[in-house]
Amino acid sequence: MRTKRIAIIGAGIAGLTAAIDLARLGFAVTLLERAESPGGKMREVEVAGKRLDAGPTVFTLRDVFEQLYSDAGTTLSAHLKLLPISVLARHAWNDSDHLDLHSSLPESAAAIGHFAGAAESKGFLAFAAQAERIYRTLNMSFMRAAKPNPIELSRRIGFTNIADLLNIQPFANMYQSISRYFADPRLRQLFARYATYCGSSPFDSPATLMLIAHVEQAGVWTIEGGMHRLAQSLAKLATSLGANLRYGTAVSRVDLERGRVAAVETAAGERLAVDALVCNADNNALALGLFGASVRSSVKAIAPAARSLSAVTWNLVARTEGFPLAHHSVFFGDDYESEFVDVFRRGRLPERPTVYVCAQDRANPDRADGAAAAREPERLLCLVNAPAIGDTHQFTTAEIQRCEINAFERLERCGLRLLRQPGASCVTSPSDFNRLFPGTGGALYGPASHGWRSSFTRPGSRSRIPGLYLAGGSTHPGPGVPMAALSGRLAAACLAADYASIV
Numbered sequence: 001m002r003t004k005r006i007a008i009i010g011a012g013i014a015g016l017t018a019a020i021d022l023a024r025l026g027f028a029v030t031l032l033e034r035a036e037s038p039g040g041k042m043r044e045v046e047v048a049g050k051r052l053d054a055g056p057t058v059f060t061l062r063d064v065f066e067q068l069y070s071d072a073g074t075t076l077s078a079h080l081k082l083l084p085i086s087v088l089a090r091h092a093w094n095d096s097d098h099l100d101l102h103s104s105l106p107e108s109a110a111a112i113g114h115f116a117g118a119a120e121s122k123g124f125l126a127f128a129a130q131a132e133r134i135y136r137t138l139n140m141s142f143m144r145a146a147k148p149n150p151i152e153l154s155r156r157i158g159f160t161n162i163a164d165l166l167n168i169q170p171f172a173n174m175y176q177s178i179s180r181y182f183a184d185p186r187l188r189q190l191f192a193r194y195a196t197y198c199g200s201s202p203f204d205s206p207a208t209l210m211l212i213a214h215v216e217q218a219g220v221w222t223i224e225g226g227m228h229r230l231a232q233s234l235a236k237l238a239t240s241l242g243a244n245l246r247y248g249t250a251v252s253r254v255d256l257e258r259g260r261v262a263a264v265e266t267a268a269g270e271r272l273a274v275d276a277l278v279c280n281a282d283n284n285a286l287a288l289g290l291f292g293a294s295v296r297s298s299v300k301a302i303a304p305a306a307r308s309l310s311a312v313t314w315n316l317v318a319r320t321e322g323f324p325l326a327h328h329s330v331f332f333g334d335d336y337e338s339e340f341v342d343v344f345r346r347g348r349l350p351e352r353p354t355v356y357v358c359a360q361d362r363a364n365p366d367r368a369d370g371a372a373a374a375r376e377p378e379r380l381l382c383l384v385n386a387p388a389i390g391d392t393h394q395f396t397t398a399e400i401q402r403c404e405i406n407a408f409e410r411l412e413r414c415g416l417r418l419l420r421q422p423g424a425s426c427v428t429s430p431s432d433f434n435r436l437f438p439g440t441g442g443a444l445y446g447p448a449s450h451g452w453r454s455s456f457t458r459p460g461s462r463s464r465i466p467g468l469y470l471a472g473g474s475t476h477p478g479p480g481v482p483m484a485a486l487s488g489r490l491a492a493a494c495l496a497a498d499y500a501s502i503v
Contacts (some may be wrong), residue, residue, distance in 0.1 A: 003028045004499060007264050007274040013038025015280030015470035016234035017068060018486030022278075023241035024072050025496050030242055030272065032264070036373035039231030041437070041444060041473075042279070042481070048317040048424040052379045053228055054239070057328065057358040058197075059221045061069065061482035065230075068485065070238055079233045081224040083363050083468035088220050090326035091184055092414035093334070100326070101190075105217060116184040127181040127191060138211060144486055146494065147460030147476035177207035181203055189336045193354070196385060198479055199308025199445025201340035206452045222327060222363050230481075253292035254468070261295075261467030276467040276499075278491050281386050282446060283459060283474040285439030302447050305387035308479070309343065310430035310442035312395075312403050314498040316381040317424045319375075323416035325359040331414045343387045344448075349403040350394075353384040355410050380418070382407065389441030390434030400429055446474025461487070461494040469495050 011033035177289030192202035194212040252265040285302035333352040360379040430442030471491040473479035
């Protein structure tokens with residue numbers, strides 16, 4: 001029997017995991033990537049002669065990748081060196097209110113007690129227990145399984161255990177739910193921040209997103225050499241299994257025959273006959289016809305108002321003074337709700353932003369690497385949430401400069417001074433993200449996770465068109481590095497199962 005020819009569009013994390021699984025199962029895999037290197041949103045930029053991560057910075061759910069490498073006949077540790085982080089994140093509201101969350105739950109509880117009192121420490125432990133409860137309820141039944149509808153999800157959990165589903169508050173608002181555990185507005189702000197990991201507002205998201213807190217508590221790692229090393233490692237593994245990875249090759253059209261995927265055509269005019277296709281691009285690119293009119297009906301278009309967050313980012317090489325950065329640090333704005341009103345309702349850059357800083361050269365602040373980084377110019381990624389309107393609005397220099405002033409003034413009010421050098425920075429706006437990832441408007445997480453129905457509106461691995469499968473952060477189970485990896489694996493499993501049933 002002829003080996004089935006599979007094309008994959010996009011060498012993001014989902015495209016790479018799909019390539020690995022399909023190649024090891026014996027399919028003839030060709031992965032086509034418009035950029036010159038793998039990773040998709042997990043990208044690198046060069047600033048002042050140094051390579052900096054310019055995409056995801058948090059590595060969690062290590063077991064997802066342990067299983068991927070194991071299934072491919074190797075181990076994660078044989079390819080990457082991971083270092084656990086002891087301080088999950090350092091948080092600041094001003095130059096005196098600072099709080100660390102730790103990998104140890106008792107340490108975090110003690111720190112919160114010292115910061116805000118014994119009642120808040122007790123509330124944190126109750127919150128952590130609820131986050132774990134949500135995670136354990138949804139992990140295998142939803143996140144790691146083919147996309148269910150609400151009835152199917154109830155069946156998987158078990159109708160006899162329906163109390164478990166009700167106990168995770170699937171219809172509750174995240175910010176309101178968090179307020180049940182914390183009276184201190186600073187702690188409400190901190191733990192509501194997990195909604196932004198899905199590109200969403202905590203004031204509109206379901207309480208189930210609290211599970212992200214448990215995911216972090218279960219372990220956060222840095223990758224030696226940076227996050228982009230993960231993409232490089234996955235690409236190398238896919239190649240070793242026989243996948244053909246072609247960079248600098250954009251797909252312009254998907255052709256159908258008798259209603260089924262038959263070929264892809266590149267921007268250079270090359271036509272590749274295929275038996276099936278995995279699309280690891282934002283689903284909106286399909287719906288908007290960026291891969292041809294024949295596959296526009298494969299998914300529903302995402303309305304601009306339903307998009308997730310975009311961002312303005314600054315990749316810097318600079319010396320720092322004052323605030324002792326951890327690998328992950330968050331500097332909160334003084335009116336949290338107004339930030340999301342600006343972004344989601346007014347469609348503008350926030351006037352009072354929260355600023356996230358990743359200090360890439362610092363693994364743990366209590367180790368020597370933190371002290372060394374403070375003395376020398378270090379690699380930094382600073383990020384502010386932004387509206388995903390990069391396809392309809394070209395952000396001006398004046399807008400970006402005003403956002404930069406607001407962001408860096410926030411850092412200084414919290415005690416962090418950045419001693420920047422001219423030319424040692426790279427700025428990326430929603431307009432830039434839209435050019436990098438067409439069809440998104442700059443949205444970095446697909447649709448926003450607003451309302452309890454949002455988790456069920458993301459398409460699953462199978463599209464409406466036979467032979468066209470979907471993967472990536474805009475597909476079930478959602479955004480984030482491990483979720484994208486799972487979506488690629490789910491797409492590969494669905495494709496393989498469909499061909500097995502044919503045979």
